[in-house]
Amino acid sequence: MDRRILILSASVGSGHTIAARALEESLRNRLGIERVRTLDVLETTPELYRTFYDDAYFGLVEAVPWLVGWGYDANNPPFKLGGSISLWDRINTTSTVRSIREFRPDIVLCTHFLPARLVSLMLTRGSFSTRLAVITTDYDFQGLWLSNTFNHFYTAREETRAHLIGLGLPADRLTASGIPVRAELGRPLDDDARAAVRARYGLEDGVPTLLISAGAAGGGYALGIVRQVRELTADFRAVVVCGRNAQLEHAVRQLVDGHDRRFRVLGYTTEMPELMRVADLFVGKPGGLSASEAMAAGLPMVLIKPIPGQEERNSDFLLEEGAAIRCNYDTTVGWKIDRLLAEPGRLAAMAEHARRIGRPHAAGEITSAVLADTREQLWISHAAQRSILASSERGIAPSDLQADRRIRTLVDTGTGRSVGLITEAQRRTVAKGQRRQVDLGRGGRHPAHREH
Amino acid sequence: MEDDTRLTVSTEALSRLRRRRIDPFLLLTLRNILGPYTELTFDVRG
Numbered sequence: 001m002d003r004r005i006l007i008l009s010a011s012v013g014s015g016h017t018i019a020a021r022a023l024e025e026s027l028r029n030r031l032g033i034e035r036v037r038t039l040d041v042l043e044t045t046p047e048l049y050r051t052f053y054d055d056a057y058f059g060l061v062e063a064v065p066w067l068v069g070w071g072y073d074a075n076n077p078p079f080k081l082g083g084s085i086s087l088w089d090r091i092n093t094t095s096t097v098r099s100i101r102e103f104r105p106d107i108v109l110c111t112h113f114l115p116a117r118l119v120s121l122m123l124t125r126g127s128f129s130t131r132l133a134v135i136t137t138d139y140d141f142q143g144l145w146l147s148n149t150f151n152h153f154y155t156a157r158e159e160t161r162a163h164l165i166g167l168g169l170p171a172d173r174l175t176a177s178g179i180p181v182r183a184e185l186g187r188p189l190d191d192d193a194r195a196a197v198r199a200r201y202g203l204e205d206g207v208p209t210l211l212i213s214a215g216a217a218g219g220g221y222a223l224g225i226v227r228q229v230r231e232l233t234a235d236f237r238a239v240v241v242c243g244r245n246a247q248l249e250h251a252v253r254q255l256v257d258g259h260d261r262r263f264r265v266l267g268y269t270t271e272m273p274e275l276m277r278v279a280d281l282f283v284g285k286p287g288g289l290s291a292s293e294a295m296a297a298g299l300p301m302v303l304i305k306p307i308p309g310q311e312e313r314n315s316d317f318l319l320e321e322g323a324a325i326r327c328n329y330d331t332t333v334g335w336k337i338d339r340l341l342a343e344p345g346r347l348a349a350m351a352e353h354a355r356r357i358g359r360p361h362a363a364g365e366i367t368s369a370v371l372a373d374t375r376e377q378l379w380i381s382h383a384a385q386r387s388i389l390a391s392s393e394r395g396i397a398p399s400d401l402q403a404d405r406r407i408r409t410l411v412d413t414g415t416g417r418s419v420g421l422i423t424e425a426q427r428r429t430v431a432k433g434q435r436r437q438v439d440l441g442r443g444g445r446h447p448a449h450r451e452h
Numbered sequence: 453m454e455d456d457t458r459l460t461v462s463t464e465a466l467s468r469l470r471r472r473r474i475d476p477f478l479l480l481t482l483r484n485i486l487g488p489y490t491e492l493t494f495d496v497r498g
Contacts (some may be wrong), residue, residue: 382477410494420485433465
């Protein structure tokens with residue numbers, strides 16, 4: 001039977017939407033699919049709510065980044081806010097729920113936690129049926145992504161998967177897939193294509209190319225980076241991408257006037273995959289998607305001003321793997337890049353590390369797995385959610401919790417796959433209820449037996 | 453000796469548990485796990 005697939009994202013920044021598009025692209029020309037639709041759930045919500053989610057968030061990042069970091073940490077333990085969504089979210093997503101229902105998806109893929117939690121709520125109420133795959137878009141896991149039911153959970157890296165297993169989640173429901181990016185990033189350009197891109201942007205062989213993502217860094221800070229790069233002693237070529245920020249593009253152009261030979265200033269471009277594959281160094285913020293794209297292209301990064309919380313953690317991962325350097329001082333960006341360019345061996349080693357951790361085929365691997373997965377969902381009881389939360393907050397394994405609170409995984413005897421998480425106290429309660437039934441002479445069925 | 457590595461869940465047992473007013477969210481979870489079946493037996497791990 002041909003299936004209907006709904007990909008849900010939320011346009012808080014561009015990363016979640018780019019990941020959704022990469023998933024959509026990977027589904028193109030696949031057999032057994034009736035229709036694929038990608039929906040930005042914020043487009044279906046009231047303007048006030050949308051503003052709160054998007055503009056207010058980035059306003060806070062700009063004005064009080066420490067508060068954003070605090071908020072991230074405060075909500076980091078899974079199920080801190082329960083396994084469902086708040087009343088505020090429910091009120092504002094009634095149109096979203098209608099859109100999801102009307103599409104009648106056989107499979108839902110979520111690249112943001114809001115729709116993941118929303119679909120989870122719809123499933124829990126029992127009035128809606130689908131398979132739910134949750135795909136995280138940062139290298140670290142944040143608790144908000146975990147809801148009380150899902151079919152499969154895709155993490156960006158192995159350590160995150162190990163963390164979730166450590167909290168009591170069943171391994172067969174978790175895959176370290178990488179973050180979905182455009183697969184072309186992993187395909188090196190051939191000589192002709194490379195030469196054409198270089199010619200188009202005035203890049204020279206033998207002279208290092210910097211790709212500066214100014215749009216993501218935003219406003220005054222982006223100008224600071226360009227000022228620093230302008231003072232490099234090493235020869236270089238820089239492509240400065242300002243995105244849809246026309247004001248910033250104009251300011252950068254004014255700034256580099258007279259330095260045309262070294263700088264090329266762009267607004268929004270569709271050629272990022274090509275630019276990433278001809279550049280030698282990416283200068284910008286470590287958003288989950290930007291970083292994953294750079295790694296897929298084997299492009300080392302200079303990390304600037306990570307947002308406290310997820311970007312700080314992305315930064316940790318990239319530094320730990322040797323694929324990036326980080327500038328903590330606005331004043332030393334140029335100095336650090338100069339030092340790096342003076343050591344071509346080091347730059348080559350960083351590119352090698354980037355390629356090693358890059359996952360250019362993540363989108364295709366995720367959608368192949370989702371299409372092949374015919375299992376029922378995993379359900380997590382409220383008590384088990386509280387045990388996972390306690391485990392996370394206290395930094396101990398669920399097996400070390402008080403005996404009654406230990407997490408027990410229910411495994412389907414037929415398929416050998418996990419279907420539910422309950423606590424030991426809950427298991428005893430159910431076993432007692434079932435025993436009474438057996439005592440009354442109505443039990444005794446074969447263990448693997450299923451009755452409709 | 454109770455076998456804590458196996459658990460049978462049935463709609464009948466859930467009805468009895470509901471009458472005993474146990475955690476409604478546990479009942480909801482178990483009902484969702486049962487899906488269209490009236491009885492299922494699980495291995496219990498962890």
